[in-house]
Amino acid sequence: MRRVEHVMGFPVSLRVDDEGVPEEAADAVFEWLREADARFSPFRPDSEVSRHDRGELARYELSEDLVEVLELCEHYRLATGGAFDVRLPGRGLDPCAVVKGWSVQRAAELLRSAGARRFVLNAGGDVVVSGGPWRVGVRHPERADRLCTVLELTDGAVATSARYERGDHILDARTGRPATGLLSMTVLAPTLTEADSVATAAFALGVEGVEWAASLPGCEVFAVDEGERVLRTEGFPGAGRSPAAA
Template sequence: MHRVEHVMSFPVSLRVDDDNVSESAADAAFGWLREADARFSPFKEDSEVSRYDRGELSCEDLSADLREILALSEHYRQATGGAFDVRPPGRRLDPCAVVKGWAVQRAARLLTTAGATRFVLNAGGDVLAGGGPWRVGVRHPEHADKLCTVLELTDGAVATSARYERGDHILDARTGRPATGLLSLTIVAATLTEADSVATAAFAMGPEGVEWAASLPGCEVFAVDAGRQVLRTPGFPAAA
């Protein structure tokens, strides 16, 4: 089964190699991603996130899902000393850095519940895979037609934060200025919830974020700093 849809403002591709998994499983996964976008996008005026940010909902009014997202966001704010913050001073609430991986991880759970054992979900370049090994290329931070590394993923996730797609869009909330100490940072972890959140949080910290991410249990790191030096953890699963 192969399917590609534009959801959450980026292309999401799904490949399932199990013959026993029906199209209805893909329908459920993509349906959930559309629901998550509608509920948690800060760019939709009627979303739960936007309504909460405007003060139309109290903490007691929030869904269990949004409370979980905000709890994850607060965890990474504290863990990074405030460098990562989904509501930087003077800006609106924007939990997209947490929502993306969290939502895709739940979509994968729908697939596995339906019987999928060998699959790949690629959400705008962040990948969640099962039943590998799968080879995943990481884009070169300065040359769109080149890869800076290829990794091998069996059951797990990989996420990259970088400046090449959206410019200097990740802020170091401690200073309020764009984080420019790294060109790209890739995290491999057991879940896309963790990989995506850690990649953004570490990127916001700059070079010190590489060491912080590397200290987290189960996380492997590949980074290119502003001086074009490659930094990687010994356990990063680079393909042979």
């Protein structure tokens, strides 16, 4: 089974190699992602996030899902000493940095509940894999036609935060200015909820975010700093010289 749809502003591709998994499983994945976008997008004035940000919904009126997302946002705000924050001065509530990985991980769980055991779900370059081996490439942060490294994974999730797609969109909330020090931050973790949130939070921290992310249980790190120096943990798959280090 293979499916590609544009959801949340980026392409989402699904590949399931198990036999007998119904097409309805893929339908459920994309239906959920569209629902998550409608409920949690800060760009939709009628979304739950936007209504809460305008004061129309009190905390006790929020869905359990949004409460969970906001608690994750607060966890990473505290863990980074305020470098990562979904509430910036002069801006509305924007939990997208957490919602993306969280919602795609939920989609992967829907696949497993439908009987899928060997699949890859790729959401704009952030990937959940199961039942590998699967090969996942990490793009060079400054050369679109090159890879930094290739991971071979059986189960887990990989997410990258970088400037190459959206420019300086990740801010260090401590200063209100674009985060500096890193060109890209890739995190391997058991779930995409963790991998995506940690990658963004670590990028906001700058170079110090590499050590912070590496200290988290279950996380492995591959980062490229502004001097194109590769910083990675020993347990990151695909170890060896990379093009980014050249």
